[in-house]
Amino acid sequence: MTFFLQYVMRRTFQNMMGNLFPNLITIGIIVISMLIFSTFTLLAFNLTNFLKTWEDKIEVIAYLKRGTPSSEVEPLLKKTRVLEGVELVRYISPYDAMTFMETKLGRQKNLLEGIQPAVLPPSFEIQLKKEYRNSTKIKEVVTQLRRMTQFEDIQYGQEWVETFSILVHILRLTQWILGGLLLIAIVFITSNTLQLTISSRREEIEVMHWVGASPGFVRVPFYVEGLIQGLFGGGLAILFLFLLHQGLFLYIPPSMQAWLERIPVVFLPLETIVWILLGGMVLGFFGSFVASMRVLRYK
Amino acid sequence: MDETMIEMDHVFKTYPSQISALSDINLEVLSGEFVFLAGPSGSGKSTLLRVLSCAERPTSGEVVVHGIHITQPGFKKIYQLRRDMGIVSQDFKLLRDRTVNENVAFALEVTGSTRKEAKNKASEMLRRTGLEEREEDPILALSAGEQQRVAIARALVHSPSLILADEPTGNLDARMTLDVMGIFTDLHQKGTTIVFATQFTGLVKRYSYRVIQILNGHLLDGKKVDNGKVREVKTEE
Numbered sequence: 001m002t003f004f005l006q007y008v009m010r011r012t013f014q015n016m017m018g019n020l021f022p023n024l025i026t027i028g029i030i031v032i033s034m035l036i037f038s039t040f041t042l043l044a045f046n047l048t049n050f051l052k053t054w055e056d057k058i059e060v061i062a063y064l065k066r067g068t069p070s071s072e073v074e075p076l077l078k079k080t081r082v083l084e085g086v087e088l089v090r091y092i093s094p095y096d097a098m099t100f101m102e103t104k105l106g107r108q109k110n111l112l113e114g115i116q117p118a119v120l121p122p123s124f125e126i127q128l129k130k131e132y133r134n135s136t137k138i139k140e141v142v143t144q145l146r147r148m149t150q151f152e153d154i155q156y157g158q159e160w161v162e163t164f165s166i167l168v169h170i171l172r173l174t175q176w177i178l179g180g181l182l183l184i185a186i187v188f189i190t191s192n193t194l195q196l197t198i199s200s201r202r203e204e205i206e207v208m209h210w211v212g213a214s215p216g217f218v219r220v221p222f223y224v225e226g227l228i229q230g231l232f233g234g235g236l237a238i239l240f241l242f243l244l245h246q247g248l249f250l251y252i253p254p255s256m257q258a259w260l261e262r263i264p265v266v267f268l269p270l271e272t273i274v275w276i277l278l279g280g281m282v283l284g285f286f287g288s289f290v291a292s293m294r295v296l297r298y299k
Numbered sequence: 300m301d302e303t304m305i306e307m308d309h310v311f312k313t314y315p316s317q318i319s320a321l322s323d324i325n326l327e328v329l330s331g332e333f334v335f336l337a338g339p340s341g342s343g344k345s346t347l348l349r350v351l352s353c354a355e356r357p358t359s360g361e362v363v364v365h366g367i368h369i370t371q372p373g374f375k376k377i378y379q380l381r382r383d384m385g386i387v388s389q390d391f392k393l394l395r396d397r398t399v400n401e402n403v404a405f406a407l408e409v410t411g412s413t414r415k416e417a418k419n420k421a422s423e424m425l426r427r428t429g430l431e432e433r434e435e436d437p438i439l440a441l442s443a444g445e446q447q448r449v450a451i452a453r454a455l456v457h458s459p460s461l462i463l464a465d466e467p468t469g470n471l472d473a474r475m476t477l478d479v480m481g482i483f484t485d486l487h488q489k490g491t492t493i494v495f496a497t498q499f500t501g502l503v504k505r506y507s508y509r510v511i512q513i514l515n516g517h518l519l520d521g522k523k524v525d526n527g528k529v530r531e532v533k534t535e536e
């Protein structure tokens with residue numbers, strides 16, 4: 001076994017060095033393809049993270065009808081608290097709303113001069129359980145709230161949540177469609193380079209067939225070559241993506257940096273990196289397998 | 300009773316272009332026999348050897364080599380058959396970027412021997428073929444005769460019991476031909492079965508081995524075509 005591995009590594013090295021230029025071109029193309037795929041993965045990963053963070057902060061505001069007697073507030077609070085998906089409910093009186101607005105306006109709070117708190121509707125600030133903080137589940141809670149006649153309006157930033165969810169879905173879809181096309185291209189390119197390698201080793205392979213080399217001895221070095229091309233391609237793509245990710249923070253204006261601090265753009269987790277490297281290797285292997293099926297038949 | 304090394308039973312080979320390369324071949328070669336397969340260029344010699352080495356499948360008929368039914372559907376272990384077979388061709392098929400020893404050792408390395416073991420066995424075989432002093436030379440520095448001897452050494456290094464030689468002296472001058480024939484005769488005397496395809500009748504006549512003539516894909520075993528008539532070939536033991 002050790003001998004076989006030594007033989008395979010030696011032959012693979014000889015094959016790669018003997019066809020260095022086509023090998024470098026193949027690795028280069030794999031790098032570009034994997035870099036595009038990894039970039040989409042990174043974008044989708046960060047946007048999903050951002051969406052999750054945002055969803056954590058999602059809450060529903062249910063505005064009570066003006067003139068709702070204060071005696072009805074407490075029973076309504078109790079009724080709302082027991083709804084499925086509701087974690088916490090806080091009553092915001094018109095006075096609380098006015099104080100909140102003044103705080104928000106800061107030095108421009110004089111804009112509110114002359115406005116009576118009574119014009120602001122009382123409301124319930126409803127925090128949802130974690131599993132309900134997404135665009136699908138939130139609607140279930142909102143439907144239950146809408147059935148309560150004491151509420152005039154219910155807001156939960158649905159447009160933002162839905163738009164953002166669609167954006168993430170589109171990104172993920174693009175990632176897989178584009179990724180799929182690039183992956184097919186990788187298989188095609190690896191397969192063709194290996195056909196070049198095999199072609200340049202034609203005489204050697206013919207002699208191997210003549211003297212009775214087993215199919216493993218003939219084919220495995222080419223499979224390993226494909227694996228190495230995929231590994232190098234995937235590894236370099238990850239490295240370039242990492243450098244791009246780091247460089248992003250060096251060249252963005254300070255004002256945006258402050259904004260980005262609140263939305264951390266993190267790099268891909270180790271698990272995803274391993275998957276990308278494995279994916280590269282599998283594609284390289286598959287490319288060499290296709291090539292060997294086409295031209296390495298025993299004859 | 301002598302053991303049969305090769306048996307061909309009603310073997311036909313027709314190419315898709317309807318060219319018939321072999322037609323109703325019936326042949327038996329015994330273990331340890333030296334057989335000349337003689338015929339002009341294009342008569343079917345190479346096709347017959349290619350069928351015996353599994354490089355081509357016959358259109359119909361049965362072929363048994365060393366007890367293995369190689370024409371049976373599903374026969375896949377060609378490499379196992381080839382390990383007991385030495386193939387020598389007119390164009391040598393040597394690896395130009397390697398030395399003489401590396402060319403011979405290559406046959407062993409790719410069939411599971413260690414590098415050291417392969418190198419030693421290759422040296423021994425090159426000594427037997429009279430090339431011990433050229434071992435480390437690049438293959439292109441050798442004459443055609445020497446290159447053919449390297450090809451023979453490579454075919455023999457794994458001690459096959461059957462040698463299929465397709466015009467191995469085709470590119471050699473008279474002196475080199477005798478040189479190479481000496482190696483084959485020596486091998487035959489040691490018990491190796493040899494099927495030697497050639498188009499040179501002069502060469503066939505020099506030796507007293509069995510001659511099988513092939514013409515347009517038909518075997519004329521023990522006979523020859525002379526002025527359009529089939530005649531017996533006299534062999535001297």
